[in-house]
Amino acid sequence: MSNKPLKIGLVGAGHRGILYTRYAAKHSDKVKIWAIADPNDYRRNQVAKEFNIPSENVFSDADALAKSNVELDAVINGTMDQYHIQTTLPLLERGWDVLLEKPICTNEQDLNTLYEAANKNQCKVMVCHVLRYAPFYVAVKKLLLDGEIGDILTINTEENVSYHHIAVAFIRGRWRNKDICGSPILMAKCCHDLDLITWFMSGVAPSKVASFGSLMHFKPEKAPEGSGKRCLVDCKIERECPYSA
Structure with missing residues (x-):
């Protein structure tokens, strides 16, 4: 086994991707972010x-990364x-192992496609x-096993x-709506719980299996007096609000 740092590519330069790059920077003797792919020029x-x-x-x-000589x-x-x-399949076709953010995918058909591509x-x-x-x-887990x-x-x-x-992710963020992020909260967030149950x-x-939930707090009728539609545009209580962007 080589003592050289692993050369890692990153697809997606969002918040989670940045966390991995910063981890790599702190452990440069073990891992190096060697390539980046993201449609956003600035990021x-x-x-x-x-x-x-x-x-x-x-x-x-990801397609351009997979087709490159890197x-x-x-x-x-x-x-x-x-x-x-769609971003993982070309990486697997190139022959690269992939660390994939959860949830692994959003439906059973995609899961089977991914499984077949990994095996192939x-x-x-x-x-x-x-x-x-x-x-x-x-x-x-140890207590269970013992x-x-x-x-x-x-x-x-x-x-x-x-x-x-x-507030940041599920009320005004991209995970607020299944049509935007691709997953309902049961998939986007509770997949951790489902994985723990399976693991235990x-x-x-x-x-x-049963689940339940409801919208209790973030409702229009519970908005505080003086609040606006946008934190930094028309909200009079933005400076004191714990939910401010």
């Missing part, structure tokens, strides 16, 4: 500049949910269900999204 050029990516390794999309050890795909399949090209597709590595859940908890009859999970995160039970299929 991809900013990433290229900040992380010293060679100009010949800067691309407008050599990579793997690719991180941090695109929006509905673009996961003998590539790995790894999905970012990072809670499996959180110390708390690692401890729970038999300390006993027989599991039911599992209940709650997705308590913090007030600032739900070591793949044992449940006999019944």
Whole structure:
């Protein structure tokens, strides 16, 4: 095994992609972001500049990256949910392993397509269900494996999204609408819970699954006095509002 840093490509220069590039910058002895692909000129050029990516390794999309001569050890795909399949398939055809942001895809047909492409090209597709590595859940898993908890009859999970995160991402952000992000909240956010349940039970299929939720707080009739339609345009209470953009 080589001691040289892994050369990684990044598809999608959004918030999640930037987190990976910054991690790479802090661990440059292990990993190097060697190529970037994003349709937004400003974002991809900013990433290229900040992380010293060679100009010949800067691309407008995943197809252009896959068709290039750049050599990579793997690719991180941090695109929006509905673009996961179309941006991952050319990477697999090139023979690259892919770390894919969750949810892996938005429907069963796309999942089967991805599975077949990975097998055909003998590539790995790894999905970012990072809670499996959180110390708390690692401890729970150990207790389950050791038999300390006993027989599991039911599992209940709650997705308590913090007030600032739900405001930024799910109220005014791109995940507010299935038609925009490609996934309902059950897929976009609760896929973590579904993965944990599957992991805890070591793949044992449940006999019944149910979910519930409702819109309680973010309603027009609950808007505070003085609020506007846009935080920085017509809102009189923007400076004091905890939900301000």
